[in-house]
Each structure stands twice: as structure tokens, then as C-alpha cells.
Amino acid sequence: MPQTVLVVDDERDIVELVRYNLAQAGFRVVSATDGRQAVDLARREKPDLIVLDLMLPVLPGAEVARILKQDEKTREIPIVMLTARGEEVDRVVGFELGADDYVVKPFSPRELILRIQAILRREGQEDPEQRLVYDPLVIDIGAHSVRLRGKEVLLTITEFKLLLRLARRPGRAFGRDQLLSEVWGYGGDLETRTVDTHVKRLRAKLGPTGAWIQTVRGVGYRFSPEGHEAPD
Numbered sequence: 001m002p003q004t005v006l007v008v009d010d011e012r013d014i015v016e017l018v019r020y021n022l023a024q025a026g027f028r029v030v031s032a033t034d035g036r037q038a039v040d041l042a043r044r045e046k047p048d049l050i051v052l053d054l055m056l057p058v059l060p061g062a063e064v065a066r067i068l069k070q071d072e073k074t075r076e077i078p079i080v081m082l083t084a085r086g087e088e089v090d091r092v093v094g095f096e097l098g099a100d101d102y103v104v105k106p107f108s109p110r111e112l113i114l115r116i117q118a119i120l121r122r123e124g125q126e127d128p129e130q131r132l133v134y135d136p137l138v139i140d141i142g143a144h145s146v147r148l149r150g151k152e153v154l155l156t157i158t159e160f161k162l163l164l165r166l167a168r169r170p171g172r173a174f175g176r177d178q179l180l181s182e183v184w185g186y187g188g189d190l191e192t193r194t195v196d197t198h199v200k201r202l203r204a205k206l207g208p209t210g211a212w213i214q215t216v217r218g219v220g221y222r223f224s225p226e227g228h229e230a231p232d
Contacts, residue, residue, distance in 0.1 A: 002028045003120060006047040008038040008064070009082065010056055014105075018051060018082075021109040025117070035059025039067055042074050049116055054083040054094070062097055069098040069156065076144060078119045078157050082107065095197050098156040101184070102194075118185025119157075132167050134225040137209050139167055148209060158183065159202045162195075166213060166223035175220040195220070 007018045010033050019029045030045055032038040035056040042050060050068070054061035061081065068074040078100040085104075094102045101115050132139040136149040144160060146153045155163065161183045166174060174182075176192035184194075199221055203210030212225045 002026055003048040004028045004030060004045060005116065006038065006041055006045060006050045007031045008033075008035075008050065008056065008061070009053040010034060011053075014053075014082075017109060018112065021113055022116070025113050027116075033057075035061060035064045038064050042068055042077065043071070046074070047077060048120060049078045049080065051080050051082050051112070051116070052099075054081060054085055062093065065094075065097040065099065075154070076157060080112070080116060080119070082112070091194070092197055095158075095194065096201060100156065100158045115185075121185060132164070134167065134170075134212075137206070137212075137225070139164060148206065153205050155202070155205060159198055159205070162198050163202055163206075163213075163223075166221060167225075170223045170225055173216040173219045173222045179220060 005022050005027050007015050007022070007029060008031070009015050009018070012033070015031045015033070019031060022029045030041055030047065032041050033056075036058045038050075038052070038056070039059065041047075052061050052064060056064065061083070065079055065081075068077065068079070075098075079098060080101045080103060081094045081099045082103045083094075083105060091102050100119050103112055103115065130141045132141075138147045139145075140147070141164065144157075146155055146160065146163065162179065165179065165183050176195045179195050180192065199213060203213055206212070209225075212223055214222050214224050216222055
């Protein structure tokens, strides 16, 4: 059964361009042209991924993302923001709202499809039976959840993937370009500061244990949990 992508944009030409290219790549496509319709469709269809414009009628894209990320039934759906607003502050806000990627108009349809495929591909790569335990932090791969002292920490999909990649190899330093490749699924023109933005958010959500994600000057980051030996 083909994976479903919800495309949300008030420009019908953009919707049709993205729909055509997604269909050519083998995806099933549903679409919405305003924010309220997008929320309703996401809840009803539960798509595998959402392509979301920020500037929407009825309900702005930022509010759509906020609503979906706060809803237990839709918060795990990856979001790719597709927008004309390409300033750094807009990108940061997008990632803070839980976006997994950010594509600026005008855009290459082929690049957009590759980014969507990369996000969906990495969704199926974990061992569903595995758990990583660094007391008091527990990463449950099958449940796609993180618990700290027994309480769930609400992470976006990309934040979860980033933490998981680091935590699987505690003590090892990962370069930003390497993390872009292994967590996001590609490098290219995605700025390495995207990694920094996600690390900052991840540290904040993990509270005191966020300090376990250490900056390695001139390289990137490593995960160094206190009182734990690195596995073989």
C-alpha cells in the first residue's frame, strides 16, 4: 500500500506540482488549501508525512503544526515546511514547532521528493524491540518514546532520531555533517546550524540530563551519560 502525503498550500499550482511529483514517485496524495481543513484531514487520514505551507488562510501553518504536535494521535507525523519565508529566524521557528525539514520556495520538486523519501526511509530503520537505558533516561525504540524518571519526554521525530543516533554510541563524537547525513538522511545545502538548533531544543527538553549531550569543539556532539560505560 503506498504511503500517504498530505500537501497543504493555498496556491493550487503548488499543490498540483507537488501532487504530480509525489504521485510519480509512488505516493498517495491528499491535499488541503487552508489550515483548518489541514488539521481535519491530518486527524482523519493520519498521513505518513505532511508538506505544510506557513502562510495559510483560516488557520496559519504555524498554528496547524502546533495543534498537530500537541495531539497524541498526530504528533508523530513528520512535517516538511514548504514556504517562501526563508530567513534564519523563520527556519528556527519552524524547527521549534516540530518541523522535520524546511524547504524554501522557489524549490526543486526533485529535491523535495528526495527529502520526503529520506525522512520516511529513516522511519523504518530502527530495531523495534530495542531499548536504551541510561538511568534515569530510557529510550524505547519500539514505542518511539523517551522517558525521564518515568515521565514521558515529548520529542519531535527528528529530536528522537538525533538523540537515538548519539545514544547508540555513547562517548563517540559525531560531526555535524555526519549527523545531517545519518539523522536527516542527506547533507547537501541543509545548514549545519540546523543540527545546533535541534540539539539546543533537545537539551532543554531533557532537563539536567541534557548536559549529557556535549559539544565537541570543532567537530560536533557526543552523548556522555554520567556513570555509564560505553557498550562494546
